[in-house]
Amino acid sequence: MREIFVYAVDVSLLDADDARWLRAVSDARARHIREYRRASDRRRSLGAELALDAALKALVPDYAPPPKYRYLKNGKPELLSGAPRISLAHAGDFAICAISDLPVGVDIEEKDRRSPMPVREWVGIESYLKLTGEGLSGSFRTLCAGEDEIYLLGRHAAYLARAELGNCLICAASDEPAHLTVVEAHPEEPPRAFSEKFS
Secondary structure (H helix, E strand, O other): OEEEEEEEEEHHHOOOOOHHHHOOOOHHHHHHHHHOOOHHHHHHHHHHHHHHHHHHHHHOOOOOOOOOEEEOOOOOEEEOOOOOEEEEEEEOOEEEEEEEOOOEEEEEEEOOOOOOOOHHHHHHHHHHHHHHOOHHHOOHHHEEEOOOEEEEOOEEEEEEEEEEEOOEEEEEEEOOOEEEEEEEEOOOOOOOOHHHHOO
16 A cells, blocks of 8 residues: 655644744745735645655755755646655644655645535545646546545545544545555744854
């Protein structure tokens, strides 16, 4: 069975308004963080890249921060190297990065999220839409998420792997059955400016 690792950052511990954190992320992410009005959204955006950074530090031997990636036209993130494959998500107090040799889509939702669809099904459907790159513009009404598979118009479409973290449900979708391992990442303190390091 293949592996999908999910690196999770507790964003409640972050201060995205501390300018030192912006030096720890890519220029594109720093701009993105600044665009948000709410502090909680800035923390989740920062946390998503810190989760990606933690995953790459742990699993890619020649990795040098900050992460180098782009968003495809459909909004799906892709490392500039092309491999491994990644997917990002956030909800509540967590931001996550799924990383695997397999194509992967990941979602996280709070268990008590109000929704017309059961959260357990929704998290499976959204992970599949991230796998395919369709996002919410995809025809999610034709999908049905079981415990370990997702079906499109009644036919097998992908495999699902599930986990829980705090008050959240996590689901990763892939083309092959995979084992899901969740790793709680603890980002270091924000980097100090050059003048602070030697004063």
